[in-house]
Amino acid sequence: MESAADMKAPVVEAKDVHKNFGTVQALAGLSLKVMPGEIYGLLGPNGAGKSTMIKIITGLSEQSSGEVRVLGLDPRESPLEVKSKIGYVPETTMLYESLSPRDFFEFVVSVRKLDKKTANDRVSKLATAFGLEEYYDSPIATLSMGTKQKVTIIASLIHEPPLLVLDEPMNGLDAKSSRIFKDVISLQSQRPGRAVVFSTHIMEVAEHLCTRIGIIYKGSIVAEGSMDQLRAGVTTSGGGQATLEEVFLHLTHEEEEVAETSRALREAFSTPTV
Ligand SMILES: Nc1ncnc2c1ncn2[C@@H]1O[C@H](COP(=O)(O)OP(=O)(O)O)[C@@H](O)[C@H]1O
Ligand SMILES: [Mg+2]
Numbered sequence: 001m002e003s004a005a006d007m008k009a010p011v012v013e014a015k016d017v018h019k020n021f022g023t024v025q026a027l028a029g030l031s032l033k034v035m036p037g038e039i040y041g042l043l044g045p046n047g048a049g050k051s052t053m054i055k056i057i058t059g060l061s062e063q064s065s066g067e068v069r070v071l072g073l074d075p076r077e078s079p080l081e082v083k084s085k086i087g088y089v090p091e092t093t094m095l096y097e098s099l100s101p102r103d104f105f106e107f108v109v110s111v112r113k114l115d116k117k118t119a120n121d122r123v124s125k126l127a128t129a130f131g132l133e134e135y136y137d138s139p140i141a142t143l144s145m146g147t148k149q150k151v152t153i154i155a156s157l158i159h160e161p162p163l164l165v166l167d168e169p170m171n172g173l174d175a176k177s178s179r180i181f182k183d184v185i186s187l188q189s190q191r192p193g194r195a196v197v198f199s200t201h202i203m204e205v206a207e208h209l210c211t212r213i214g215i216i217y218k219g220s221i222v223a224e225g226s227m228d229q230l231r232a233g234v235t236t237s238g239g240g241q242a243t244l245e246e247v248f249l250h251l252t253h254e255e256e257e258v259a260e261t262s263r264a265l266r267e268a269f270s271t272p273t274v
Contacts, residue, residue: 002118008036011195012057012164017066019052019162019219026052027063028219033183034197034212037187041210042199043244043251049219050199051091054167055199058088070161086113087156093148093166098140101132101151104140105158112159118156126154129180145172153181157188170205181208188262203244213244 011033022076027049034040043052054059059082068075075082096104109119127133130150134141140151149172156164164185170178183239185196189211200206206213207227207236214224223230231242242250249258 002259009036010035010069011071011193012040012197013067013069014053014057015067017056017068018064019049019056019061019167020064026219027056027066030216030220032214032221032224034195036193036195037189037211039196039198039209039211041184041206041213042197042216043186043201043206043213043248044199044216045254048216050201051167051217052219053216054165054197054199058086058165058198059083070209072183084159084258085162087161087164089149089152089156089166089169091171093145093152095140095148095151098139100137101127101143101154102136104151105155108155108158111171114159115207122160123154123158126157126184130154146174149173150177157184162194164194164196164198166196169198170171170200170202185209185221199211203248207244215248215251222251224245 010033012032014032017027017030030049030053032040032042042053044050052061055074056063057070059070059079062076070082071085073082073085096107099107105120105123109116109123112119127136130153132147132150132154135147140148143151149169153169156166166185169181173181185198186209186213188194188233189196198209210227212224212226213230214221215230216222224235226242230244230247233247248254
């Protein structure tokens with residue numbers, strides 16, 4: 001029987017997406033579906049294809065083959081419409097360094113043609129939540145990486161996008177800001193019809209935040225489900241419940257590699273050098 005969620009239209013749908021960079025196959029038939037209300041985590045090691053998939057969803061890059069729909073739209077055919085429905089936080093912040101956060105937010109509000117009063121209210125609430133006020137008039141160039149990250153996150157939320165897409169969003173954020181940011185993600189997913197897709201290589205982030213996790217390895221999803229569903233597929237040596245780390249290493253066949261590295265390290269540390 002179909003649940004209510006099944007009958008709603010997906011916010012993101014990707015079918016058999018391939019992406020080649022010359023001879024490098026970054027995506028090898030990736031499929032996923034993100035429904036309204038979901039916080040979907042793309043979890044995988046460096047080089048797995050996370051950023052490549054995210055750029056295709058946002059319309060910044062085109063797939064070599066396969067289909068992608070964002071709220072029913074093809075990002076290749078409707079790039080501007082898709083961009084207006086997405087809040088995007090890239091892996092590395094791309095900001096106008098000579099502007100202050102205040103100027104930059106004003107710029108975003110005008111480019112997106114938003115109602116100034118509503119947007120400014122929203123910006124100042126977010127700035128207060130993230131503790132950004134004291135940097136509000138400093139050139140972005142002088143801000144720390146974490147503070148720049150906060151500016152990018154606030155800018156991505158100004159137009160109240162139905163879909164938030166975040167590439168490694170916790171990079172550079174201090175503990176307090178990550179906590180606030182986690183709240184932002186949860187609140188976003190609770191608004192009707194909205195969803196969040198984010199990538200991370202940090203298991204705790206995925207474990208605590210996502211309603212569903214897709215484990216991506218070598219350009220495709222090798223397992224998908226809630227934490228409990230993912231755990232159920234793995235037996236631990238101790239007979240207890242598998243941690244996400246164990247699930248992850250098992251699925252990506254990196255258990256042997258990790259064991260091998262640990263052995264080599266132990267040997268290196270135990271070999272006398274004098
Ligand atoms: N613009 C590019 N040109 C060539 N190779 C790329 C490019 N972008 C990504 N790749 C390659 O595609 C693979 C996936 O990269 P990426 O999507 O950035 O991985 P992740 O974000 O999971 O770390 C890697 O092998 C990477 O080197
Ligand atoms: Mg990446």
